Amino acid sequence: MSDVVVVDGLRHQYGDRVALGGISFKVPTGEIFGLLGPNGGGKTTLFRILTTLLAPTGGTAAICDHDVVRERARVRTKLGVVFQSPSLDIHLRARENLRHSGHLYGLSGRDLEDRIEQSLARLRVLDRADDMVKTLSGGLRRRVEIAKCMLHRPALLILDEPSTGLDPGARLDLWRNLQELVQAEGTTILITTHFMDEAERCGRVAILNRGKLVVTGGPPELKSKLGGDCITIETDEAVTLRDAIEARFSCITMVVGDAVRIETPEASSMMSQIMESFGSRIRSMTIGKPTLEDVFMHHTGHRFDGDAS
Amino acid sequence: MSNDTNAVTVGWWLPTWTLWRREMVRFVRQRSRLIGAFGTPLVFWVIMGNGIGRSLKLPGADETLSYLEYSFPGAIASILMFTAIFSTISIIDDRKDGFMQGVLAAPVSRMSIALGKVLGATTLAVGQALVFLCFGTAAGIHLHVVTFLASFGVMVLIAFSLTSLGFLIAWRMESTQGFHAVMNLFLMPMLILSGAFFPPSGAAKAMYYAMMLNPMTYGVTLLRAAIYSGNGIHADGWPAALAVSLGFAVIMFWLLIRTVTRESTQAIQ
Numbered sequence: 001m002s003d004v005v006v007v008d009g010l011r012h013q014y015g016d017r018v019a020l021g022g023i024s025f026k027v028p029t030g031e032i033f034g035l036l037g038p039n040g041g042g043k044t045t046l047f048r049i050l051t052t053l054l055a056p057t058g059g060t061a062a063i064c065d066h067d068v069v070r071e072r073a074r075v076r077t078k079l080g081v082v083f084q085s086p087s088l089d090i091h092l093r094a095r096e097n098l099r100h101s102g103h104l105y106g107l108s109g110r111d112l113e114d115r116i117e118q119s120l121a122r123l124r125v126l127d128r129a130d131d132m133v134k135t136l137s138g139g140l141r142r143r144v145e146i147a148k149c150m151l152h153r154p155a156l157l158i159l160d161e162p163s164t165g166l167d168p169g170a171r172l173d174l175w176r177n178l179q180e181l182v183q184a185e186g187t188t189i190l191i192t193t194h195f196m197d198e199a200e201r202c203g204r205v206a207i208l209n210r211g212k213l214v215v216t217g218g219p220p221e222l223k224s225k226l227g228g229d230c231i232t233i234e235t236d237e238a239v240t241l242r243d244a245i246e247a248r249f250s251c252i253t254m255v256v257g258d259a260v261r262i263e264t265p266e267a268s269s270m271m272s273q274i275m276e277s278f279g280s281r282i283r284s285m286t287i288g289k290p291t292l293e294d295v296f297m298h299h300t301g302h303r304f305d306g307d308a309s
Numbered sequence: 310m311s312n313d314t315n316a317v318t319v320g321w322w323l324p325t326w327t328l329w330r331r332e333m334v335r336f337v338r339q340r341s342r343l344i345g346a347f348g349t350p351l352v353f354w355v356i357m358g359n360g361i362g363r364s365l366k367l368p369g370a371d372e373t374l375s376y377l378e379y380s381f382p383g384a385i386a387s388i389l390m391f392t393a394i395f396s397t398i399s400i401i402d403d404r405k406d407g408f409m410q411g412v413l414a415a416p417v418s419r420m421s422i423a424l425g426k427v428l429g430a431t432t433l434a435v436g437q438a439l440v441f442l443c444f445g446t447a448a449g450i451h452l453h454v455v456t457f458l459a460s461f462g463v464m465v466l467i468a469f470s471l472t473s474l475g476f477l478i479a480w481r482m483e484s485t486q487g488f489h490a491v492m493n494l495f496l497m498p499m500l501i502l503s504g505a506f507f508p509p510s511g512a513a514k515a516m517y518y519a520m521m522l523n524p525m526t527y528g529v530t531l532l533r534a535a536i537y538s539g540n541g542i543h544a545d546g547w548p549a550a551l552a553v554s555l556g557f558a559v560i561m562f563w564l565l566i567r568t569v570t571r572e573s574t575q576a577i578q
Binding site: 051052053074076077079081083084085086087092096099100101103104106108 | 319320323324326330331334339405406407410413417
């Protein structure tokens with residue numbers, strides 16, 4: 001299968017500020033690919049470049065073998081774009097919004113009406129087709145919006161933080177719909193998110209931090225690469241404790257805020273030894289399987305708090 | 310869009326039509342806009358004509374022309390301008406809400422986007438102005454077929470220019486508050502200094518020159534010439550006014566397309 005998205009050495013600067021510092025990745029057909037990163041990490045810039053709304057200052061990006069700058073118009077026909085801020089007109093009915101969008105993609109007549117029915121049915125919002133969008137809940141609006149973006153059967157559905165403003169139930173529902181689209185239509189999906197649990201649902205994830213791709217891979221693969229378990233020690237003297245632990249055990253340790261994190265294959269035996277030696281300096285100690293948050297911290301050296309500092 | 314060598318954008322008329330249609334549907338569903346754009350100039354005109362007009366004598370004005378009659382084309386120009394403003398102000402929200410982003414990400418030429426919006430707003434403005442024109446019979450304006458057709462043409466021309474101008478301003482604005490500031494500072498003087506409410510001939514020297522430099526003045530002159538063409542009142546200099554008005558429309562729309570095309574390749578934040 002060929003790659004739907006090919007990004008090669010992509011750079012972007014706003015004046016002196018580097019938003020993207022040369023990133024490369026590929027997304028094969030039929031994959032759900034997640035771009036995970038804190039706000040300000042470069043996700044939105046990348047999104048704008050891939051959706052042809054921003055020309056990069058360096059490197060290339062191609063959708064279905066078409067360059068996003070030189071072959072903008074061709075790329076646009078291949079894309080279904082769900083923006084972070086809803087792009088539905090709330091003064092129009094759901095069906096009218098879809099009809100309007102269909103016209104923008106050159107669809108009309110019977111063919112368009114059929115597609116509208118199918119698309120709304122697939123997202124299970126056909127019963128609300130003739131409701132004004134302003135009367136629909138946030139979750140329903142998202143579904144209508146995705147239905148709108150699927151009208152012209154895009155090769156790539158690209159979504160920017162689609163769960164913004166959705167309650168947990170609606171988020172779960174959104175993901176079920178996305179997975180169905182991949183299975184039923186073979187659509188490739190690229191999604192940006194700063195939610196760890198969402199990234200976990202992707203086939204592969206690229207972690208974007210300060211304009212750089214930190215690591216790319218499937219969530220299980222990324223987590224298993226960390227090796228073993230993670231111990232988190234909360235303490236008032238993180239740096240001195242880390243130095244002491246490193247002097248005693250040869251292992252990867254890291255200070256994150258007022259906590260020391262240790263990745264180790266023998267967590268339980270190590271925990272008891274740490275407790276014996278440094279117990280008085282420890283507020284709490286927990287052990288867990290690595291999460292994507294651990295993957296992020298492992299590769300960036302700082303906590304993932306949704307905002308880049 | 311000069312970089313797009315392969316023409317895969319969809320034809321221009323379908324996107325233009327659908328954007329035009331959206332303007333119509335939205336207008337019908339927002340009653341307050343109808344009241345705002347139509348009621349204001351009507352009230353304005355009645356107050357101006359009956360209140361101020363009674364205590365004023367226009368310098369050099371035709372004895373047979375009452376102030377109500379004199380300011381009638383001005384009231385129509387006001388309707389055109391208010392509607393152009395009300396319709397284009399929505400562009401700011403469209404861009405913020407993501408609606409415009411959705412349109413920009415579609416394979417649609419920027420000309421279609423601009424044209425759809427501008428024609429939509431023009432239609433609304435002219436539609437309202439036409440209804441108002443019918444009130445003109447109450448002010449003693451005889452609507453011949455020629456008067457009607459000429460007025461219609463001029464109204465389209467003025468509305469098209471003003472909507473393009475409004476779009477151009479709104480496109481660069483980040484908030485509707487900013488638009489209001491520009492409106493008060495720029496668009497209102499443009500209307501007041503257009504000869505809509507008082508003729509340039511009687512104004513102070515500086516005002517006179519400002520009015521002569523104001524493209525709107527020529528639109529109002531042209532409108533007055535068109536409306537009163539059936540009344541035997543001569544409006545001198547209409548060919549020049551027509552030339553300026555046409556030039557104004559072409560330049561505004563050209564600037565608009567240039568802005569929309571250029572900005573879509575840069576950051577829109």
